[in-house]
Amino acid sequence: MSTSSTVDRAFRAALYATTDDALDAGASLLAVDPAADAELARRGEEFVATAWRRGWQPADVVRIVRRELEDVHLRLVTGLIHAQAPHDRPRGPRWTAQLDALGEPGTAPPPRTDRFSHATAVLELYRLLLRLPALEPLDEAAAEAAGAAGPDARDRRPESRMLGRIRALLAKAEATGFPEEAEALTAKAQELMARHSVDEALLAVRAHAATVPGACRIGVEAPYEQTKAVLLDEIADANHCRAVWNEPLGFSTVVGFDADLEAVELLYTSLLVQAGTAMTKAEAAQKRVGRKRTKTFRQSFLAAYAHRVGARLAAAAEGRTSGLSDDLLPVLASRDVAVTERLDRLFPETTTTRLRGVSDVAGWEEGARAADNAQVEARRRLG
Structure with a gap:
């Protein structure tokens, strides 16, 4: 045989x-x-x-x-x-x-x-x-982007030292036990992310590069995956990207230009760590005063954290664009349109979902307070 x-x-x-x-x-x-x-x-x-x-x-x-x-x-x-x-x-x-x-x-x-x-x-x-189902072919978008950029694209886009600085700042923010220090480190990291995004847009314009958006998948793991997906969506929106959550397979697809995708991945990972640390401390404080907190507390905590962080990121993004030169604003607007078009081609049909299990007032208040400590606004405008 x-x-x-x-x-x-x-x-x-x-x-x-x-x-x-x-x-x-x-x-x-x-x-x-x-x-x-x-x-x-x-x-x-x-x-x-x-x-x-x-x-x-x-x-x-x-x-x-x-x-x-x-x-x-x-x-x-x-x-x-x-x-x-x-x-x-x-x-x-x-x-x-x-x-x-x-x-x-x-x-x-x-x-x-x-x-x-x-x-x-x-x-x-x-x-x-x-039994794996068919997914959207993201590497075709990457190949198209590489072809549009030209054969020397990799020489024009070496691994950025700024990304190393951003990773180092976020690692320190995750490790510190002092909320004010974490706030300052995260704010600085977000500022560098914004500069990196603007620099990449300017580089594309000056090189006359016909760049197109790429896409990546980011795992959204249990537990509390719904609120984590909301957090990722907020981060993506604030960084000129769009996210679509695939609940059955446990990931979100994020569409955007490379520099912005890198920012979303880094910031999402870091804020998840910071949120987890803050939630553990909040639960311990609740238990010390004799209050039992359960899954509902944690779900409400993370929902408030995502909501508040999203609002702060949106405000920071608006502040950055108001400080940019007039000739760059149309470039950023055209990139936003390109991201939306790429998303619509990948996902011609999407649905919305309602956030479930957010009913614990104490959890919401603690989550909002933790998000305040992890604020990410840039401290000075980019010009």
Whole structure:
């Protein structure tokens, strides 16, 4: 019997059924035929390549595997992604960064296990990959942007030192135990983000570059994913981006120009950390005075935090544009139009959702107070 025949029989038994008995039958076939291992791995690389054709990206696949399965499956899919990468076409710097974030292949040895258990894990992973729905193909937008910018675009846009400064400021804001210091550090980081965005817009104009918006997916993880999605939406709006939340798959797609996408990712990650720290302190204070706080308190806290931070970001954005020169305002306006058009092409139909579970007054008040401490207005206008 050929190795391909063994794999085909195992797949017929296990991949298109959902019962444990079917999974056991497929795993048994693979476990007794070590010669089929190479073919089984090759089929896995094909599943990964199919996921790319259906609009998924490395970070998306890793995120869904982490959410739906276990660590062993995460190690397996990481290995498959690394193995498939040399056979893939070039997909741009954001894709490369996602591959780099997986770490070097083979750095962590897999746990010792029997062949049946290994085959079971492989089939469970392949079941998930087989059932991935089609997503919007974001790498096509990235390829279009790269083509519009020209072959020397990467030389014009080296890794910015300013991004390193922004990351360092936000890391300090997350680590400090003093709200006023966190406020000052976050405000400075937002100021640098604004300057970075304006600089990129000016660079595109001066170089006569026909740049187009890109897009990225940002994980919006449980718990309290709805309020986290609201926070991300507020941050995106204030930074000339637009966000669409996919609740079933646990991410939001953010559309915008590269510098603004970087700002949204950095600020969202940092404010989530700051909000979590503030919420823990607020809950401890509530418990000290004998008040029990539950999921409703935390949901209300995060909702107020998102609402207040969004208002402050919007005010800061308005202050920045009022200080810009008249010749730059039409450029920024045209970029906003381009972002909206890209969003409409990616998502011709969207719906709104109502925020649920926001009924705890104390949680709302504490969340608003925490957002005040994490204010992000720039302290001087950009001109």
